[in-house]
Amino acid sequence: MSIFSAYARKDFKLGILRLENRLLFQLSSKDEIVPLPKLALNLRYYLQFVAVKNVLELQIGADMTYNTKFYKQAYAPELGLFYNQRRQEYGKQPYFDAFINMQWKRASIFVKVENVLQDMATKDYFSADYYLRPQRSIRFGIFWPFYIKHTKQLW
Numbered sequence: 001m002s003i004f005s006a007y008a009r010k011d012f013k014l015g016i017l018r019l020e021n022r023l024l025f026q027l028s029s030k031d032e033i034v035p036l037p038k039l040a041l042n043l044r045y046y047l048q049f050v051a052v053k054n055v056l057e058l059q060i061g062a063d064m065t066y067n068t069k070f071y072k073q074a075y076a077p078e079l080g081l082f083y084n085q086r087r088q089e090y091g092k093q094p095y096f097d098a099f100i101n102m103q104w105k106r107a108s109i110f111v112k113v114e115n116v117l118q119d120m121a122t123k124d125y126f127s128a129d130y131y132l133r134p135q136r137s138i139r140f141g142i143f144w145p146f147y148i149k150h151t152k153q154l155w
Helices: none
Strands: 001-014 016-027 037-051 056-067 072-078 082-085 093-103 107-114 126-129 136-145
Touching: none
Parallel strands: none
Antiparallel strands: 001 016, 016 037, 037 056, 056 093, 072 082, 093 107, 107 136
């Protein structure tokens, strides 16, 4: 059997607007053995700008993932294995996340709303057969690296 895949990426920068586009096209010679979506998109569109000079930089935008319908694998937790299923096709449903990223001096801070369109579209939000993707939720985090700057060599 063989798998053909082609990947394309094109990023655009128009002032403060950033458009990151990734496209994956793939074909499996034996779809019943290795099921794959024919087309998968990952789009990230955001505004990036300096809010306070030398202090705060912001990114405000959204991520979108999409793939054509295919038979996603099912998961057997008692065995810890994935297996092929032919009962239900999944896909053809966009999945949106909205985000705000902040770079405040050395600290990186983010706020993300996952699955923004949860109740506005069909309920096809599965990562595997019978396993839902995360429901609408808000995530936030801070990454703040601390380090000690050595002024003299210790050896």
